[in-house]
Amino acid sequence: MPELPDIVVYLEALDQRILGETLKRITLGSPFLLRTAEPPLATVHGQKVVTLRRLGKRICFGFESDLWLVLHLMIAGRLHWKDQPGKAIKQGAATKLPNKRNLATFEFGNGTLSLTEAGTQRRASLHLLKGADSLERLNPGGLEVLESDLPQFAARLQSANHTLKRALTDPRLFSGIGNAYSDEILWHAQLSPVALTQNLQPEEIERLFNSTRSMLTEWVELLRADAHGKFPEKVTAFRPKMAVHGKYQEPCPRCGSKVRRIRYAANETNYCPGCQTRGKLLADRALSRLLRADWPRSEEEMESRGIE
Ligand SMILES: [Zn+2]
Numbered sequence: 546m547p548e549l550p551d552i553v554v555y556l557e558a559l560d561q562r563i564l565g566e567t568l569k570r571i572t573l574g575s576p577f578l579l580r581t582a583e584p585p586l587a588t589v590h591g592q593k594v595v596t597l598r599r600l601g602k603r604i605c606f607g608f609e610s611d612l613w614l615v616l617h618l619m620i621a622g623r624l625h626w627k628d629q630p631g632k633a634i635k636q637g638a639a640t641k642l643p644n645k646r647n648l649a650t651f652e653f654g655n656g657t658l659s660l661t662e663a664g665t666q667r668r669a670s671l672h673l674l675k676g677a678d679s680l681e682r683l684n685p686g687g688l689e690v691l692e693s694d695l696p697q698f699a700a701r702l703q704s705a706n707h708t709l710k711r712a713l714t715d716p717r718l719f720s721g722i723g724n725a726y727s728d729e730i731l732w733h734a735q736l737s738p739v740a741l742t743q744n745l746q747p748e749e750i751e752r753l754f755n756s757t758r759s760m761l762t763e764w765v766e767l768l769r770a771d772a773h774g775k776f777p778e779k780v781t782a783f784r785p786k787m788a789v790h791g792k793y794q795e796p797c798p799r800c801g802s803k804v805r806r807i808r809y810a811a812n813e814t815n816y817c818p819g820c821q822t823r824g825k826l827l828a829d830r831a832l833s834r835l836l837r838a839d840w841p842r843s844e845e846e847m848e849s850r851g852i853e
Pocket of ligand 1: 797798800801818819
């Protein structure tokens with residue numbers, strides 16, 4: 546799932562291309578994408594993009610007349626940009642987009658933005674809202690760690706007694722962090738994914754705070770450098786430069802121990818036993834008993850809980 550660093554880099558690319566541009570038309574390729582009926586989608590046709598912002602893991606396109614298109618890519622949604630306005634889309638061909646994965650096409654005077662979703666599950670969502678206030682309805686309320694200080698972070702972290710993995714990936718607690726970057730943050734902080742938030746020592750909380758900030762900042766810079774001014778077309782949760790996420794059985798870049806995993810639902814958590822759990826392997830079965838109520842069942846479920 547695209548997380549804060551991916552979304553920030555998408556937003557920068559969108560800023561350079563569509564800020565101040567007029568949206569000529571949106572064509573939907575799937576009837577499931579749009580989750581709102583009012584105002585009608587055609588209301589944004591002919592409106593200029595006046596601002597772009599992030600809300601958790603959502604991308605918000607702000608238009609004139611205080612209209613907001615809010616896009617959640619979920620796991621498999623991706624954006625693409627073509628410099629020429631689309632030619633394949635003719636008037637009246639609303640449901641016949643050329644590519645089956647294509648969920649929506651946004652035509653601007655200077656190019657076309659398209660949304661695709663891999664796989665067969667249609668989870669990505671689009672909302673059209675009137676008024677910046679109504680954005681709050683879609684705000685899961687997670688703390689923006691890059692805009693917070695240590696006491697705010699500590700208070701949020703310890704507001705309930707969760708495992709660190711669960712706390713970091715809960716969009717109601719922290720904004721923009723998902724399965725991939727939480728693995729990297731916990732590895733960087735040398736903390737176990739199953740440590741309980743209310744058992745942490747003050748110095749461990751400070752380490753986690755610093756690691757969260759530095760991992761998010763470093764990854765924004767890395768992804769920005771990777772995109773190289775082009776539209777980010779290779780958005781993935783698995784990056785070669787990651788230390789543990791997606792690196793099961795590979796050596797930890799810090800201590801050389803083999804990276805291990807805990808599997809749950811469709812996700813897995815990767816960690817280094819050498820750096821994070823004092824050499825202890827965390828067994829799937831024991832954990833599932835211990836943490837059934839607390840362990841995130843899937844990132845998707847966490848993301849959509851209580852807000853749709
Ligand atoms: Zn290690």
